[in-house]
Amino acid sequence: MGTALTLDRPVSPRARGPARIRPVPHREPTDGELIERSGGGDRAAFEELYERYSRPVLGLALRRLGDRGRAEDALQDAFTAIWRSAGSYDRERGSGGAWLYTVARNAIVDGARRRPEPPMQAPEEPSGEGGPEERAEASWLAWQVHAAVGLLPEHERPVIELAYWGGLSQSEIAERLHVPLGTVKTRTRSALARLADLLEEELA
Numbered sequence: 001m002g003t004a005l006t007l008d009r010p011v012s013p014r015a016r017g018p019a020r021i022r023p024v025p026h027r028e029p030t031d032g033e034l035i036e037r038s039g040g041g042d043r044a045a046f047e048e049l050y051e052r053y054s055r056p057v058l059g060l061a062l063r064r065l066g067d068r069g070r071a072e073d074a075l076q077d078a079f080t081a082i083w084r085s086a087g088s089y090d091r092e093r094g095s096g097g098a099w100l101y102t103v104a105r106n107a108i109v110d111g112a113r114r115r116p117e118p119p120m121q122a123p124e125e126p127s128g129e130g131g132p133e134e135r136a137e138a139s140w141l142a143w144q145v146h147a148a149v150g151l152l153p154e155h156e157r158p159v160i161e162l163a164y165w166g167g168l169s170q171s172e173i174a175e176r177l178h179v180p181l182g183t184v185k186t187r188t189r190s191a192l193a194r195l196a197d198l199l200e201e202e203l204a
Contacts, residue, residue: 031096
């Protein structure tokens with residue numbers, strides 16, 4: 001009688017507890033990502049861009065044109081140009097905010113050339129509170145700073161962002177970036193000098 005063959009039973013893995021699903025933190029898409037998605041026809045991404053930048057672009061138009069009606073028309077022209085040009089955006093050549101600002105500014109300037117300036121009207125009495133124009137102007141100035149920071153070199157930009165938007169001291173920045181404190185101070189001075197030149201050119 002032959003020897004019976006026996007098959008080893010597979011070793012079952014040890015029982016494990018229920019798998020824990022770690023929540024993935026929500027990350028807001030960058031301006032560049034929204035522009036790229038808009039270039040692919042994503043209207044939701046374009047609408048988010050509009051939510052982020054409509055007020056600053058309106059402020060830019062008000063500063064250039066000096067009339068709210070013309071500025072609102074220029075706002076629509078600017079975002080039409082952004083939608084049409086989004087496919088040409090190249091993140092390797094600069095930040096999304098800087099690209100958007102350039103396209104919007106060019107569209108506003110072109111629109112001002114096409115539309116004649118209306119006759120001058122008597123100015124209204126100033127009120128004690130800032131109106132829509134003043135708020136839009138403030139948003140535009142804030143955007144100017146944001147766009148200028150986006151043009152800083154890669155080694156200087158984090159220092160300014162952590163200091164002014166992160167609220168960190170220079171010592172904390174040095175610890176966060178793992179660089180000497182003296183390096184942080186040097187980069188800060190250099191970045192502020194560049195920002196002054198960039199903003200002086202745009203605000204002149």
